[in-house]
Amino acid sequence: MRCLALNASFEPLTLVPVRRALRLVIEGKAEIVEAERDQVVRSARLLLPRPAIIRLVRFVHVPRRFRRQVTNTFLFARDEYRCQYCGRHQFELRHRECLTRDHLVPVSRGGGNLWGNVVTACSSCNTRKGNHLPEECGMHPRVPPVEPHFVHLAWAVRRLTDTQAKYIRLFYGPAAVRALRG
Ligand SMILES: [Zn+2]
Secondary structure, three states: OEEEEOOOOOEEEEEOOHHHHHHHOOOEEEEEEEEEEEEEEEEEOOOEEEEEEEEEEEOOOOOOHHHHHOOOHHHHHOOOOOOOOOOOHHHHHHOOOOEEEEEEEOHHOOOOOOOHHHEEEEEEHHHHHHOHHHHHHHOOOOOOOOOHHHHHHHHHHHOOHHHHHHHHHHHHHHHHHHHHOO
């Protein structure tokens, strides 16, 4: 199990290996917010509780560049694994169909790989849309695409313990936890 690292503002940042979390605590860069009950970790001189949540002592600015990157893993997670045109979930796709990345403004017509221009589409809808703009073919995404908050991306493919989920809920509200857990 990994340790949830919070920013000084309590904003959930990422999951780190327990050893790295301990090093941050020993170096005075982080404090333990919650530890696993009845579990200790030994280092050369210290006996420490096994951290489940740590909080950085100093606020860390999260670079914008990280937030802008579009990968299919995060894109499909943002769109909750549903084709944004026909609405089918990936589990409802037929044999030989798959989820793909569709560009609202096609790349061939100058569209970019930006969060606001990409949506999850099943391969059939993607083929049907082809090189058209949404207005030209009457295919509009169910949810207008926006750049997701980076934390949703970071968590989309990871498992949270109940204690860790509590901190996500505190910061982002219960809807964020539900979305992350699908
Ligand atoms: Zn579709």
